[in-house]
Structures are given as C-alpha cells and as structure tokens.
C-alpha cells in the first residue's frame with residue numbers, strides 16, 4: 476500500500492491531550508446525565524432569525540452557483556465595513572479575502588508566510604489547532620509562554636529571545652482564547668518593535684474582537700504594522716454562525732492576490748447562498764450586539780453566583796465568551812480537579828493544561844449555557860472548591 480504524505484500524518488501529534496475531561500463529559504451526557512457543559516466555545520443558541528431568513532431567501536432566489544474566488548464583491552464590501560469597526564482602520568474591499576471560517580484563514584495565513592523549514596512563534600497558552608496548522612505548512616514553532624501574574628500579556632523580550640534565523644512570523648490572538656486576555660497597547664507596541672526589528676509577519680487571530688466590551692486593539696492598528704499584519708476575522712463567534720463557516724483575512728492588496736490564489740486551489744470560493752446571507756448579516760449587524768450582550772450578562776450572573784471566595788481568583792471581567800479562573804490556592808493539578816468536579820458535581824470545565832503548561836492551576840469556563848445553568852454551575856463550583864482536598 477502507498478503511504479500517506481508526512482505532511483498529512485504530522486498534523487495531529489498529541490494536541491488533544493488534556494481533552495479527556497471533555498470526552499468524559501460527552502460520555503456522561505450520552506448516558507443521560509445532565510452535565511452542565513461549560514467546556515467548549517460553542518453557542519447554545521441558533522443564529523439570529525434574520526440571518527436564517529436571509530439564507531432561506533438566498534436559497535429560494537437562485538444563489539446556487541460558483542462564487543468569485545476572492546469572495547463575492549458585495550460580501551467583500553460588507554467584510555471591509557465590519558473590519559473597519561473591528562480593527563479601527565480604513566480597509567478597502569480589495570484588501571479582504573473571504574474564506575470558509577477562521578480556521579481556513581489560519582491555514583491560509585500559515586501557507587502564505589511560512590515555507591517548509593521556517594519557524595513561527597506562538598504565545599502560550601494557545602488555541603488547540605495552532606500547532607497542527609503550522610505543521611501542515613511544514614514549519615516549526617516555539618511556544619513563548621505568557622503568565623497569569625502578567626494578566627497573560629505576552630512579553631516582547633521573551634518573544635525576541637525565541638527568534639531564530641528562520642523565524643518568519645509571530646502568531647498573536649487577542650482577545651485571547653483560552654486566557655481571555657485583551658492585549659494592551661503597551662504589549663502590542665513592544666511586540667511591534669520586535670517585529671519591525673526582525674522583519675517578521677504578525678498573524679493576528681481576532682475572531683473574538685466583538686466580545687471585548689470595546690477594548691479590543693488590533694495589532695494591525697499599531698504604528699508600522701499595517702502591511703506586516705494578517706488580521707483574521709470570522710462570523711462564528713461575533714454573528715453566531717459557527718456552523719456556517721464564514722471568515723476573512725484582512726491584509727494588503729498584494730497579499731490579497733496571494734490569498735485569492737490560495738482560494739483558487741483550496742476551496743474555489745465560498746458557498747453562494749451562505750455568501751449572500753453572510754453579506755446581509757454583516758451589513759445589518761444581525762446578532763452582533765445581542766450576542767455580545769448575552770455573554771456579558773451571562774458573565775455577570777456567573778460572577779455574582781460565584782461570589783467572593785479565596786479559593787478561586789477570577790482573571791477577567793464579564794464580556795468574553797469564557798472565564799479564566801485561577802485555582803492555584805487549591806491545586807496545581809487542574810486535570811484532577813476538573814475530573815472530580817465532573818464526577819461529583821456534573822460540571823464540565825477545561826483544565827488549563829489542555830492549552831499549555833503556563834495555564835496549569837487554572838480552569839477555563841465557557842459561557843455556552845443559559846444564565847440559570849451558569850448560576851447553578853457557579854454555586855456547584857464554589858461548593859466543590861471549598862471542600863476540595865487532594
């Protein structure tokens with residue numbers, strides 16, 4: 476039998492280590508147990524009705540054909556308009572390329588900046604698909620950890636110390652998943668200096684921009700960074716469309732040409748009726764403010780129910796889709812803590828270690844449950860933590 480390529484088999488090393496708690500929670504759910512699922516970043520609600528209606532209308536009105544490879548012109552216009560709001564920069568439609576979801580954008584960005592043998596710096600803890608997406612480009616990476624004590628803001632000196640001769644890019648994610656850190660202007664300016672000094676790209680994952688209470692700053696908006704940043708945006712979180720697969724990359728016209736070539740050979744353009752509905756959802760801001768408000772309210776309810784406790788330190792304010800909680804007063808073995816919390820209280824959380832060693836001693840709570848259930852999860856967590864001993 477012929478063998479598959481090394482490129483494909485090397486994608487998934489062991490990046491799903493630490494997901495055992497989630498897998499066990501799914502098993503318990505299948506057994507009929509009522510697990511409060513605060514583990515993954517998925518909405519528990521349907522897309523906005525206007526977006527669903529727009530899609531039905533697009534299906535009934537002939538949107539069934541191949542679309543323009545870089546994205547349909549009206550979709551790119553809508554994406555450029557939303558990018559101006561997200562990035563606080565003037566963005567032209569010709570600087571935007573539509574892709575099927577933020578993950579596709581990540582894949583394309585790695586392909587566009589890294590040749591086999593090149594190297595990229597990733598900030599830890601990080602989103603789970605990053606390593607595989609880099610390996611798929613034949614590149615290597617170094618994780619530079621950010622720490623709870625610094626509010627999980629990455630340090631430019633540590634990034635600079637990790638640069639090698641073959642380093643081509645730094646991958647940033649703000650607002651961050653899993654830590655919920657929103658990178659400050661100071662952090663971004665310091666990283667920008669390093670980038671310019673070493674002539675590097677920034678691949679900037681900004682898919683959570685709308686869940687930042689207006690505090691998001693794009694690395695692209697920092698002096699000197701406009702042309703060396705690839706900003707990745709997506710409708711999954713902001714517009715409640717995880718399963719629709721709509722994202723885009725903002726870059727320069729020259730890089731957009733390259734991304735268009737990438738689309739030509741990878742997806743041959745977006746789905747027609749999804750493009751039409753997505754354009755209308757972007758133009759009408761369908762769900763944008765409501766979803767942000769839903770998560771803000773859920774966060775407030777969760778925090779109120781958690782109350783003051785010395786066992787759990789809350790690292791971020793309500794506003795994001797997650798909370799990062801420091802439980803080092805209780806344990807550093809968060810995997811063990813999370814397993815027992817699931818067994819005893821039927822609350823599923825992500826142990827910090829799942830995202831990298833610098834998140835050990837932390838748990839990430841997703842707000843993908845109703846206010847009522849989050850209130851219940853908070854009181855179970857509080858009770859469990861106060862009685863927890865190893």
Ligand SMILES: Cc1ncc(COP(=O)(O)O)c(C=O)c1O
Pocket residue numbers: 516576577578579602648651652680682709710711717721722
């Ligand atoms: C940090 C981060 N980047 C990218 C993605 C991918 O999002 P999309 O659904 O647009 O592919 C996610 C999804 O959870 C994420 O958390």
